[in-house]
């Protein structure tokens with residue numbers, strides 16, 4: 001069953017279109033990633049799915065019905081700003097959220113959160129705050145988890161732990177909608193929706209999205225000179241090990257820039273990575 005269905009959803013703010021005719025679904029046990037540059041419309045789409053903002057046109061269905069107080073009790077939401085109370089303790093925050101969802105007692109705190117139970121949330125680190133926000137969002141056993149940039153600002157280990165929780169929930173049948181800027185996180189999703197300037201410009205698996213997009217790989221003994229020359233030519237150049245890669249261009253343009261700088265190199269067209277596909281889209285956004 002589809003937990004979320006967005007059907008041709010548009011949201012305007014005055015004459016500005018923040019979300020433009022987006023259709024998407026999230027099914028049971030599915031992790032759907034929402035990707036896009038800052039301002040692409042991800043948070044606005046999430047707010048419409050949660051029922052916090054009404055679409056200007058189009059239709060949202062949450063558990064088969066229009067978003068409402070009733071549907072809201074079946075979802076867990078971790079906002080970008082986490083929505084915790086800095087002047088309450090860890091335990092008090094959890095008790096408060098649990099009560100707000102009408103459950104009698106909060107779940108037992110475990111691990112580092114248990115050790116920090118009596119500390120004010122404002123005094124604990126961001127990694128632990130994010131862990132608490134997850135625990136609070138999951139306390140009432142929601143059928144759908146909506147996560148807006150859930151791991152931004154936390155270290156790699158804490159990020160991996162949070163993703164373990166996300167995968168565990170999905171395995172129990174919970175649907176997950178997650179926005180992220182991290183390509184490694186995007187690769188953990190079952191499906192992706194790419195947003196640019198409010199519109200969904202790509203959808204499907206990573207392979208579906210990258211499709212036949214290509215990048216250029218440069219092999220050379222003098223990769224620092226090659227990187228420098230391509231950067232100065234205004235190309236989207238990155239380093240992958242000692243290989244120089246250039247997104248959103250063709251071999252002829254790269255060859256010309258390298259020749260002009262007098263850097264001998266072997267230039268070839270290769271399949272793009274997801275990140276390079278995103279670079280392409282984000283450059284269009286600028």
Ligand SMILES: Nc1ncnc2c1ncn2[C@@H]1O[C@H](COP(=O)(O)OP(=O)(O)OP(=O)(O)O)[C@@H](O)[C@H]1O
Nearest residue numbers: 013016017018036037038039040041042043044045
């Ligand atoms: N209430 C509002 N009034 C006017 N414009 C808004 C409002 N909310 C969002 N916008 C605009 O809509 C666009 C999309 O914003 P949104 O927050 O959805 O993007 P985003 O993809 O979530 O970006 P980010 O990753 O930075 O949060 C932005 O240009 C933003 O300024």
